[in-house]
Each structure stands twice: as structure tokens, then as C-alpha cells.
Amino acid sequence: MGSPMKIRASVKEGVTEIKVLMGHEMETGQRKDANGAVIPAWFINEVTAKLDGKTVMQAQWGPSISKNPYLAFKVKGGKAGDKVSVTWVDNKGDTRTDEATVT
Amino acid sequence: MDRASVGIMAFLAVSAAAATAAYAQKDAAQEGIEAYREALQDGNPAELYEASGEELWKTPGGPKAASLERCDLGLGPGVVRGAYALLPRYFADTDRVQDLESRLLTCMQTLQGKDPKPYVEASFTAPPKEEMNALAAYISGQSRDAPIAATPRHPKEQAMYELGKRMFNYQGGPYDFSCATCHGQEGTRIRLQDLPYIPGAKGAAAGWGSWPAYRVSSGQMWSMQWRLNDCFRQQRFPEPVYTSDATIALSMYMAVNASGATMKTPGIKR
Numbered sequence: 001m002g003s004p005m006k007i008r009a010s011v012k013e014g015v016t017e018i019k020v021l022m023g024h025e026m027e028t029g030q031r032k033d034a035n036g037a038v039i040p041a042w043f044i045n046e047v048t049a050k051l052d053g054k055t056v057m058q059a060q061w062g063p064s065i066s067k068n069p070y071l072a073f074k075v076k077g078g079k080a081g082d083k084v085s086v087t088w089v090d091n092k093g094d095t096r097t098d099e100a101t102v103t
Numbered sequence: 104m105d106r107a108s109v110g111i112m113a114f115l116a117v118s119a120a121a122a123t124a125a126y127a128q129k130d131a132a133q134e135g136i137e138a139y140r141e142a143l144q145d146g147n148p149a150e151l152y153e154a155s156g157e158e159l160w161k162t163p164g165g166p167k168a169a170s171l172e173r174c175d176l177g178l179g180p181g182v183v184r185g186a187y188a189l190l191p192r193y194f195a196d197t198d199r200v201q202d203l204e205s206r207l208l209t210c211m212q213t214l215q216g217k218d219p220k221p222y223v224e225a226s227f228t229a230p231p232k233e234e235m236n237a238l239a240a241y242i243s244g245q246s247r248d249a250p251i252a253a254t255p256r257h258p259k260e261q262a263m264y265e266l267g268k269r270m271f272n273y274q275g276g277p278y279d280f281s282c283a284t285c286h287g288q289e290g291t292r293i294r295l296q297d298l299p300y301i302p303g304a305k306g307a308a309a310g311w312g313s314w315p316a317y318r319v320s321s322g323q324m325w326s327m328q329w330r331l332n333d334c335f336r337q338q339r340f341p342e343p344v345y346t347s348d349a350t351i352a353l354s355m356y357m358a359v360n361a362s363g364a365t366m367k368t369p370g371i372k373r
Contacts (some may be wrong), residue, residue, distance in 0.1 A: 004154045023151040067322040070146035 002088070002096035009084045009102040016078030016102055018049060018057075020071045020086050028063040044069065046089040051075060051102075052082045078102055132295055140371055149240055149317040149369035152324040156241025159234055165215025174210035176203070176242065187246035188366045191355045193257040200263045202354045204328045205346035207238055223345045227329050232345075239315045239326035243368035251312060251366055253358035260355070263348070267356025270349060271301065280338040282353070286310070296373070301357055308364030311357040316370035324369070327354060 003023035010017055022044065029041025041063055049057040056075045080102055087097040160183075163170045176186035177194070191202040197209055208219040225231040255261040274281040285291070286301040300306030314327045325333075331350050335343050343349050 003151060004158075006150045006154065019146060021146050021148060021150055023148070023155075068148035068151060070148075072146070 002090075002094055005086060005088075005096065005098040007084060007086055007098055007100035009078075009082075009100050011078050011080060011082075011102050015074050015076055016051065016082075016084075017072065017074045018051075018084055018086075020049075022069045022071070022088060022096075024067070024069065024088070024090065026063065026065055026067045026069065030063075042090065042092060044088045044090045046087075047071065048087045049073075050085045050087075051078050133297070136295060136373075143319065143371050147317055147369065147371050148322075149244070149315070149324055149371065152237045152240035152317070153244040153369065154241075156237035156239070156244075159238055160241060163215075165211065165217040167214065167216040169214045169216075171207070171210055171214060171238075173214055174207070176206055183242060183245045185246050185249045187243045187368065188249035188251050189253060191253060191260075191263070191351050191358060193260050198259075200257075200259050200348075200351055200355065202327070202346070202351045203239055203242055204235055204326060205351060207235065207242075208346060227325075227332065228323070232329075236315070236324045236326050236329065239328075240324050240369050243315050243366070246366045247368055249366050251308065251358060251361045251364050253355065253362055255355070255359055263352050263355040264359050266348070267352035267354070270353055271356055276339040278339060280340075282334065282338075284338075302360060304360060304363065307357050307360030311354075311361040312364055312367045313370030313372075315368055316372045318372050320373055325372075 005023070006021040008019045024044050025042055026044065027039055027042040029038065031039045033039055043063045043065065044061050047057070047059040047061060048055060057073055059071075061069075082102040083099055084102060085097055085099045087095060089095045160171045173180045175194075175196075176182065177189050177192050178186050187203055190206070191200050193200050194206065194209075199205075201209065208222055211217040211222070212219050222231045222235060227236070255264045271282040272287070274284075281287070282301065285293070285298050286306070289300045289303070289306075291298045291300075299309040301310055311327075314330050315325060316330075317324050328345055328350060331353055332343060332345070335341070
């Protein structure tokens with residue numbers, strides 16, 4: 001289920017800028033806890049963004065991305081009122097989708 | 104002009120140049136830090152904790168299955184906007200000066216029927232304190248850009264301010280440290296961290312107005328209670344009890360000194 005994302009999307013001169021803040025531990029699998037045991041890897045490995053239902057970005061992520069990732073990108077097109085949805089899937093199969101409206 | 108004078112003048116010129124370079128270097132480093140914070144502010148992960156805190160605030164819980172939305176933080180039951188900027192303050196129902204965290208515990212107890220003990224005793228990274236930190240992020244975020252206006256009127260508020268001042272200057276522990284050791288002079292620094300001068304209005308605003316804050320280096324959201332706990336640790340003092348009068352007194356001292364400035368919560372730190 002994951003914790004809620006913060007998505008901001010705004011359009012300017014025909015270009016929509018989308019900024020996403022995701023809450024995730026992004027554990028690399030190389031750290032050890034106080035007892036010396038390796039903490040299992042746990043990270044987002046797929047990110048998909050849609051603008052009005054059409055996929056505009058897909059990313060394959062690995063453990064090198066740090067905790068609470070911040071993602072920002074621009075796409076041509078889009079207008080105020082369009083819906084932006086972002087979905088992530090992590091290596092444990094957990095997934096989260098959140099939506100925002102372009103302003 | 105004799106040779107010795109020329110030599111001395113040359114030395115002075117070189118020294119002045121070196122000093123100028125050093126000063127410029129300091130400014131550049133500070134500018135770099137500020138630019139870094141400004142860039143991170145755009146995607147401050149504290150917003151994630153604000154969202155979690157809001158969910159906690161609105162979700163019924165505890166034996167009475169009630170939410171915290173009836174909690175009176177000083178502006179009437181359920182009023183959140185701007186409330187943090189007025190804390191700490193006196194509350195008649197508890198006959199006590201309270202900060203945000205202690206007030207939240209009161210509401211958890213009275214509205215939800217929860218026992219505050221596990222929240223007080225948990226470590227700051229354990230789930231009960233994580234809840235408190237998220238709630239602190241949410242409530243303080245609702246005071247962003249609000250004027251800080253902690254004004255000691257009630258006698259207990261005034262007493263708390265005076266206690267906070269005494270504690271700020273109290274020296275003790277194996278190094279004879281006090282809060283004032285680090286935050287009691289203008290223009291001091293630890294490595295690249297400027298140390299706000301808390302007795303002054305500007306320094307108090309920098310210190311009080313930017314906490315709770317997200318700590319980038321550890322990926323954690325810290326409340327002011329957590330920050331104060333860490334100050335005690337660095338002074339090698341005994342660990343203060345969470346939401347004790349000692350911690351509230353220090354918060355009162357900082358908040359009153361900062362009055363008139365603007366809340367910047369939630370902040371972002373190294």
C-alpha cells in the first residue's frame with residue numbers, strides 16, 4: 001500500500017512539469033542492523049506516469065536511488081484540468097498509485 | 104623607504120589578500136549550503152510526513168475510537184491553522200503550560216482513551232514516536248508563514264519563560280556545557296553549521312521557526328522535542344523526559360524570543 005505520494009503538476013506554454021515525492025525506504029540490501037544481520041533489499045523498481053490515461057513516462061529503478069525519492073520531469077502537451085497519475089511497484093510487490101490535477 | 108618597511112608592507116598586503124580570500128571562501132560555502140536547502144525545499148520529504156500526520160489526525164483510534172479532530176491546541180477544538188505558532192501556552196483544562204507534543208498526548212488521552220505512557224517511553228525511531236513526529240509535522244506545517252506569537256501572559260507562562268532562560272544558561276555535566284555554550288554568542292559555528300544566537304530575536308527565529316524539520320543525512324523527520332533531546336545528549340546531560348516541563352520551558356524561551364518572526368515549518372536540515 002505504501003504511504004501517500006505528493007504530486008504537483010503545472011502546465012506552462014504547452015509543457016507540463018510533473019514533480020513527484022514518494023515515501024519509500026529504498027533499502028539497498030547492503031546495510032546491516034545492530035546485530036550485524038544484512039537488512040533485506042527493499043526498493044522501488046518500476047515507476048509509471050500517465051497524463052489523462054496515456055503513459056508518458058516509465059522508469060526502471062534500482063537500489064542506488066536514495067530514501068524518499070523526488071522525481072521531476074517535463075512532457076509536451078497537457079492542459080489545466082488533466083489528470084496525472086503515478087504508480088510505483090517495489091521489489092516486494094507492494095504498489096501505490098496517486099493522482100493529481102494539472103494546474 | 105627602507106628595505107625593512109617594504110618587506111613589512113609586502114607581508115601585510117599578502118596577509119590582507121589571504122584574509123580576503125578566506126572570507127570570500129566562507130561566504131561561498133554558506134551560499135552553497137543555502138542554495139542546496141533552497142533546491143531541496145521544492146521537494147522537501149517533510150511533506151510526506153505532513154500527509155501521514157494528517158491521516159493520523161483524522162483517523163479514529165484508541166479505546167474510544169475517536170479522531171483527534173476535536174483536539175484544542177489553543178484556538179478552539181479542531182482548529183489547526185496557525186495553532187503551532189502560538190505554542191507553548193497555558194491550558195486551563197490541564198492547568199499547565201503545554202507545547203504541541205504534550206498537548207497531543209493530552210488529547211490522545213482524553214479524546215481517544217489512549218495511555219500516554221508508551222508514547223513517552225518509546226525511542227524516537229519507534230512507531231509511537233513516529234506517530235508523534237508525523238503529527239508534529241502536520242500541525243506545524245499548518246502554521247507555515249504564520250507570525251510567531253508566543254506571548255507569556257499567564258503567570259505560569261511567565262514562570263516557564265524564566266525557567267527556560269535559567270535552563271538555557273545552566274552549566275553542568277562532565278564538560279560544564281550549557282545551551283549557551285553553543286547558542287549563547289553571535290557569529291559562532293560548528294564546522295559549516297552556523298549556530299543561532301537564541302537569546303536574540305533573529306537567532307531564536309532561526310532556531311525555533313524552522314523546527315520540526317526533515318534531516319537529510321538520516322532521512323528522518325525530527326520534532327522540536329527530538330531536537331531538544333539531542334541537545335541534552337550532546338551536552339552529556341541526563342536524558343530529558345519527553346514533554347516534561349524542562350523541555351517545554353526551553354521551547355517557551357525560544358518561542359518568546361522568536362515572537363514577531365514567521366514560522367518556516369517544516370524545515371529541512373543537513
